[in-house]
Structures are given as C-alpha cells and as structure tokens.
Amino acid sequence: MQIIKYLMLVIILIFCTYIGILISQRYSNRVKDLKEMKTALNIFSTKVKLTYEPIPQIFKEISKKMKKEISDIFMKASSNMEYMQAGDAWIKSLEVSNTNMNKDDIEVLKGLSNLLGKVDIEGQVSEIELIDTFLNSQIEKAEEERKKNEKMYKTLGITVGLVITIILF
Amino acid sequence: MDINLLFKIAAIGILVAVLHQVLVRAGREDQAMMTTLAGLVIVLTMVIKEISTLFETVRTVFGL
Numbered sequence: 348m349q350i351i352k353y354l355m356l357v358i359i360l361i362f363c364t365y366i367g368i369l370i371s372q373r374y375s376n377r378v379k380d381l382k383e384m385k386t387a388l389n390i391f392s393t394k395v396k397l398t399y400e401p402i403p404q405i406f407k408e409i410s411k412k413m414k415k416e417i418s419d420i421f422m423k424a425s426s427n428m429e430y431m432q433a434g435d436a437w438i439k440s441l442e443v444s445n446t447n448m449n450k451d452d453i454e455v456l457k458g459l460s461n462l463l464g465k466v467d468i469e470g471q472v473s474e475i476e477l478i479d480t481f482l483n484s485q486i487e488k489a490e491e492e493r494k495k496n497e498k499m500y501k502t503l504g505i506t507v508g509l510v511i512t513i514i515l516f
Numbered sequence: 517m518d519i520n521l522l523f524k525i526a527a528i529g530i531l532v533a534v535l536h537q538v539l540v541r542a543g544r545e546d547q548a549m550m551t552t553l554a555g556l557v558i559v560l561t562m563v564i565k566e567i568s569t570l571f572e573t574v575r576t577v578f579g580l
Contacts, residue, residue: 499542506535513527514558516520 356515360508367504374493374500376447381489383417384448384456385482392475395468402463403428416446434460455481521566525559532556 387409394405403425410421420440427436437460441453448456455478462474532555539548 495542499538502538503535506531506538510528510531510535510555513524513531514562516524 356512359515360512363508363511364504367501367507370504371497371500373447374489374496377449378486378489378493380417380446380448381452381482381486383413384452385479385486387413387417387421388475388479388482392472392479395475396472402433416444420444420446433463434465437463449485452482452485521562525562528555528559 390409390412391405394400394408395402398405400408406421406425406428410418410425412418413421423440423443424436427439431439438457441457444453446453459474459478462471466474532552535555536548536552539545539551
C-alpha cells in the first residue's frame with residue numbers, strides 16, 4: 348500500500364516536471380522555426396533570382412533541405428500547386444501546418460501568397476526581402492521571450508510538482 | 517501533533533519562497549503574490565485541526 352502511494356507521488360512529480368519542460372520547449376522551438384523559415388525563404392529568393400525553375404520544383408528542393416515541419420509546409424504547397432494557384436496553395440499549406448510559430452507569423456507568411464507566381468521576379472524578390480526583415484524582428488522578440496520564459500517554466504514545473512508531492516505525502 | 521506535520525509545513529514554506537522569487541524575477545509580480553497566498557491557504561488548511569485542538573485545550577484549562 349505504501350509502495351503504491353510512493354510510486355504515485357513519484358509519477359506526479361515526473362509528470363509536472365515534464366509539463367514544465369514541454370511548455371518551456373515551445374518558446375525555444377518558436378525561435379528555431381522562425382530561423383528555419385528565414386533560411387528557406389532566402390534559398391527561395393536566390394533560386395528565383397538565378398535559375399528559371401518553376402515554383403513547385405523550387406519548393407520541392409527547399410523541402411528536401413529543411414527539417415521536418417518546415418519541409419512539410421513546402422512539400423504540401425508544392426503538391427497543392429498541381430491543382431490550384433500558387434498563392435492559394437501556399438495559404439492552404441500554411442493553414443494545415445503544424446509549426447510552433449505564432450498566429451502573427453503565419454499571417455505575415457500568408458501575405459507572400461499575394462505575389463507568388465503572379466508578379467515578376469523583382470517583385471517577388473523584394474517581397475521576400477520585406478518578409479525577411481519582418482522575420483528578423485520577430486526572431487529578436489522571440490529570443491527575448493525565450494530568455495525570460497524558458498528557465499522560468501522549467502523551474503515552475505519542478506516546484507509545483509514538489510509542492511503537490513509534499514502536500515499528498 | 518507529530519513531527520511530520522512540522523516538516524511538511526517547513527518544506528512547503530521553502531518551496532513557496534522559491535516559487536515567489538522565480539515569479540518575481542520573471543516579472544510576473546501578480547502571479548507571485550497569488551502563489552504566495554495560495555501556499556498560505558494550503559498551510560492553514562493543514563494546520564486548522566491543530567488550531568481547533570488548541571482552542572479546546574484553552575477552553576478546558578480556563579474552565580470557560
């Protein structure tokens with residue numbers, strides 16, 4: 348009987364610590380995702396400037412180089428473009444995506460869709476540069492938030508777990 | 517009145533102090549205040565049985 352009680356207390360402690368770590372990882376993942384998206388858009392702008400490949404093909408190549416979730420976005424966008432316009436395909440694949448970015452970040456990325464595949468190369472490149480600047484400022488803000496919150500939520504998780512354990516001891 | 521109760525209250529006190537400091541340093545003063553108050557309430561509920569025993573004893577000692 349005592350052993351089961353102690354086991355439950357240990358489980359509660361581990362559970363609370365885990366929840367704290369999960370929440371703290373959300374902040375660090377957002378920073379990572381924003382940086383990856385920036386790299387991906389840079390690759391896109393370079394390829395659009397220098398080669399004359401069609402957009403779905405560029406997206407496929409980008410998705411091979413990027414890591415999981417961002418790569419999924421580009422892969423889905425590229426496959427969506429087979430039956431809809433480039434802009435709509437981009438919007439749709441952003442909506443079903445599963446990244447850690449904020450709603451604001453995704454809204455601005457959707458703004459890319461207006462010019463994708465419609466205007467000429469310089470227009471697209473300058474639009475991408477605009478979004479690059481925006482992503483830079485978002486990355487700075489996300490870094491600040493991460494510094495403030497990451498450690499706090501980890502400590503919070505452990506301490507709350509300990510408090511609950513001691514109350515029920 | 518066993519010694520375990522005392523240890524529990526001491527441990528909760530230390531942990532609430534740690535939580536308070538962490539939240540104040542992170543800038544969330546109102547939440548820090550809330551958790552301190554919550555810790556206080558929790559310790560009071562743990563102790564209330566002893567307080568009632570104390571009042572009973574006082575009543576019997578003074579014959580009131």
